[in-house]
Amino acid sequence: MPSPPLLPPKPLTPHDLRLACRNGTYSTTTSLTIPTVQCNLLVLPSRYAPSFTQLCARNPVSCPLLHSTLPGSKTTPLAPGANLATDLPKYNVYKDGKLLAEGDGIASVEKYWTEDHVGFLIGCSFSFEWRLAAAGFPPKHTLCVPVRCVPMFRTGVPLSPAGEFTGGCLVVSMRAYKEEDVAEVRRITRAFRRQHGEPVAWGWDGARMLGIEGKVREGLVDFGEWVGIDGEVGEVPVFWGCGVTPQVAVMESGIEGVVISHVPGCMFVTDVPVEDEEVSGLKL
Amino acid sequence: MPSPPLLPPKPLTPHDLRLACRNGTYSTTTSLTIPTVQCNLLVLPSRYAPSFTQLCARNPVSCPLLHSTLPGSKTTPLAPGANLATDLPKYNVYKDGKLLAEGDGIASVEKYWTEDHVGFLIGCSFSFEWRLAAAGFPPKHTLCVPVRCVPMFRTGVPLSPAGEFTGGCLVVSMRAYKEEDVAEVRRITRAFRRQHGEPVAWGWDGARMLGIEGKVREGLVDFGEWVGIDGEVGEVPVFWGCGVTPQVAVMESGIEGVVISHVPGCMFVTDVPVEDEEVSGLKL
Numbered sequence: 224m225p226s227p228p229l230l231p232p233k234p235l236t237p238h239d240l241r242l243a244c245r246n247g248t249y250s251t252t253t254s255l256t257i258p259t260v261q262c263n264l265l266v267l268p269s270r271y272a273p274s275f276t277q278l279c280a281r282n283p284v285s286c287p288l289l290h291s292t293l294p295g296s297k298t299t300p301l302a303p304g305a306n307l308a309t310d311l312p313k314y315n316v317y318k319d320g321k322l323l324a325e326g327d328g329i330a331s332v333e334k335y336w337t338e339d340h341v342g343f344l345i346g347c348s349f350s351f352e353w354r355l356a357a358a359g360f361p362p363k364h365t366l367c368v369p370v371r372c373v374p375m376f377r378t379g380v381p382l383s384p385a386g387e388f389t390g391g392c393l394v395v396s397m398r399a400y401k402e403e404d405v406a407e408v409r410r411i412t413r414a415f416r417r418q419h420g421e422p423v424a425w426g427w428d429g430a431r432m433l434g435i436e437g438k439v440r441e442g443l444v445d446f447g448e449w450v451g452i453d454g455e456v457g458e459v460p461v462f463w464g465c466g467v468t469p470q471v472a473v474m475e476s477g478i479e480g481v482v483i484s485h486v487p488g489c490m491f492v493t494d495v496p497v498e499d500e501e502v503s504g505l506k507l
Numbered sequence: 508m509p510s511p512p513l514l515p516p517k518p519l520t521p522h523d524l525r526l527a528c529r530n531g532t533y534s535t536t537t538s539l540t541i542p543t544v545q546c547n548l549l550v551l552p553s554r555y556a557p558s559f560t561q562l563c564a565r566n567p568v569s570c571p572l573l574h575s576t577l578p579g580s581k582t583t584p585l586a587p588g589a590n591l592a593t594d595l596p597k598y599n600v601y602k603d604g605k606l607l608a609e610g611d612g613i614a615s616v617e618k619y620w621t622e623d624h625v626g627f628l629i630g631c632s633f634s635f636e637w638r639l640a641a642a643g644f645p646p647k648h649t650l651c652v653p654v655r656c657v658p659m660f661r662t663g664v665p666l667s668p669a670g671e672f673t674g675g676c677l678v679v680s681m682r683a684y685k686e687e688d689v690a691e692v693r694r695i696t697r698a699f700r701r702q703h704g705e706p707v708a709w710g711w712d713g714a715r716m717l718g719i720e721g722k723v724r725e726g727l728v729d730f731g732e733w734v735g736i737d738g739e740v741g742e743v744p745v746f747w748g749c750g751v752t753p754q755v756a757v758m759e760s761g762i763e764g765v766v767i768s769h770v771p772g773c774m775f776v777t778d779v780p781v782e783d784e785e786v787s788g789l790k791l
Contacts, residue, residue, distance in 0.1 A: 281704065284565050284667040380664055381716050383568040383707050383748070386697070413670070420565065423667050432665050464667070
């Protein structure tokens with residue numbers, strides 16, 4: 224199976240990409256080869272904004288907060304001109320913690336985003352996949368044809384609660400690498416401090432520490448799609464904090480009202496170059 | 508048993524207190540009634556300073572970094588005139604991860620603190636005990652005669668690693684409160700964001716989630732001294748992040764060279780008023 228080219232034939236701009244997400248041409252932002260930062264989105268009633276901001280501050284590895292909007296605003300300086308209510312491929316809408324039947328994977332949330340809603344943009348590990356690929360470590364899910372979404376797992380590691388947000392555990396994304404490459408992969412992603420940074424655990428000992436060894440060995444993902452780990456060539460799982468974490472925390476905390484999130488793997492593409500998020504000169 | 512007065516007969520200044528710690532009059536800073544911020548101390552070879560700073564940034568609830576010194580400096584703007592190498596009651600000195608026989612609970616570390624060492628001051632939950640007491644919730648260990656050090660436990664919750672610091676789990680301090688008071692106790696300490704803030708878990712479900720239910724039920728502390736939990740009057744354990752966490756992380760990461768720490772419960776007393784650390788207007 225030949226690898227797809229690392230750069231598309233005609234590079235799209237982030238603006239083009241957002242339009243393609245808006246009109247349904249792109250149904251996921253996984254494995255994009257555009258080197259700008261991608262974000263998780265969570266939209267909450269304004270009364271929960273202080274506690275949610277604090278939840279992010281207390282759990283910065285899984286919930287690195289990049290921007291929060293004013294109540295009612297659907298814009299962000301991370302992508303001037305973009306509309307957060309339409310420019311992600313797919314959204315979920317919840318009411319009182321339950322997914323609305325009419326809000327399951329929908330293309331626009333204009334009708335749910337009220338004057339009282341605050342949008343939170345949270346860093347995403349998709350932002351450093353381009354850099355991993357450029358360094359010779361393309362994540363395996365980006366090489367699948369058709370592309371797959373990164374595998375994600377709910378761990379047994381509790382979050383530090385904040386105010387109303389007392390539920391939830393760390394969610395991680397998983398990429399398989401050869402054991403001998405883990406140090407370099409750690410070094411590369413360490414520089415992306417607001418995009419989950421270096422891994423939270425690696426190897427089978429790491430999977431055990433996170434309480435997910437069984438699920439990972441059996442390929443039972445909680446979100447995204449499974450991609451194998453080839454032990455015969457020395458691959459081991461490597462785990463990063465994941466922006467689905469705050470989504471799960473919010474759903475499990477039983478808060479009231481309408482909450483909007485992206486569908487895992489269907490992120491917001493910003494105009495911020497990946498290089499701007501990279502802290503140079505970091506050694507392991 | 509009458510409670511000791513909440514304020515000492517002759518209030519000491521932080522400077523007086525540090526002198527009393529330096530000359531051995533005070534062998535612990537637990538249950539002090541002086542309302543200034545107390546700190547954990549960790550002193551590392553300078554080559555580990557970037558990774559340790561990042562460890563704190565990735566684990567801010569247990570490792571809230573308040574100040575780091577220049578290499579070789581033993582001073583801090585948190586307490587002008589103080590000497591970090593002499594003004595804590597007791598220190599431990601480690602070499603290559605092992606406690607030195609001659610560095611076990613010693614009164615001064617002047618001879619170990621080289622021009623290459625960097626001191627890190629980390630927030631401490633002792634800082635909000637004064638406020639808890641003032642609000643009618645004095646922690647039980649502060650009412651014991653003689654006073655006891657707060658009970659501390661190593662949990663099973665892994666830290667987010669950073670560079671060389673790949674080991675260690677969250678350490679928590681425990682205070683028992685009536686179940687009906689937990690919400691108010693959470694609200695009070697929530698305001699002390701750089702002093703571990705609100706609890707990380709509470710109740711027996713919380714103990715289970717942290718993986719320490721057995722140890723807590725049996726009173727088997729890892730650090731500090733046991734204080735009972737009176738279930739008959741409705742008390743449950745409440746757990747806060749603890750600044751012993753980074754100490755354990757450093758020891759378990761197998762780094763080389765001389766490392767200095769305070770002895771758990773023997774903190775650095777700053778000049779910073781507790782009020783300055785309190786974020787007002789926080790609701791739960």
